[in-house]
Amino acid sequence: MPDSPTVGRRERKKAAMRRTIADAAPELFLEHGFERVSVRDIAEEADLSATTLFAHFPTKGALVFDRDEDVEAELAAAVRERLKGHSVR
Structure with missing residues (x-):
């Protein structure tokens, strides 16, 4: 068995529902x-x-900014993981 806990069915269903909503809203907007x-x-x-x-x-309004945390995390990772001596540009 893996060391990390598995995500239960209920949590997976909630996450899937949240993604469904988060995908529908921007398209309509x-x-x-x-x-x-x-x-x-x-x-x-x-x-x-x-x-x-x-x-x-x-x-x-929360639907507009739902993915901001994900985008921010991706940007921070890009800066942290860039090659030494390379600009963030």
Whole structure:
């Protein structure tokens, strides 16, 4: 058995649902504009209820910034892991 704990089924399902929502929202925002897309629209696109959507994201605006932490981590890793003597540019 591996030393790292395995992620349980419930956590995997929650993560998959969050990804589904996070993928649906930006597409709708780009197509129709943030103001013209309702939470109900996003929930419908993700095939879930608005209540379920709010269980994963506290506000519609939170969907816009959902992946900021991932992007920030990737940028920090790129700087940390660059070859010695190489610029970050």
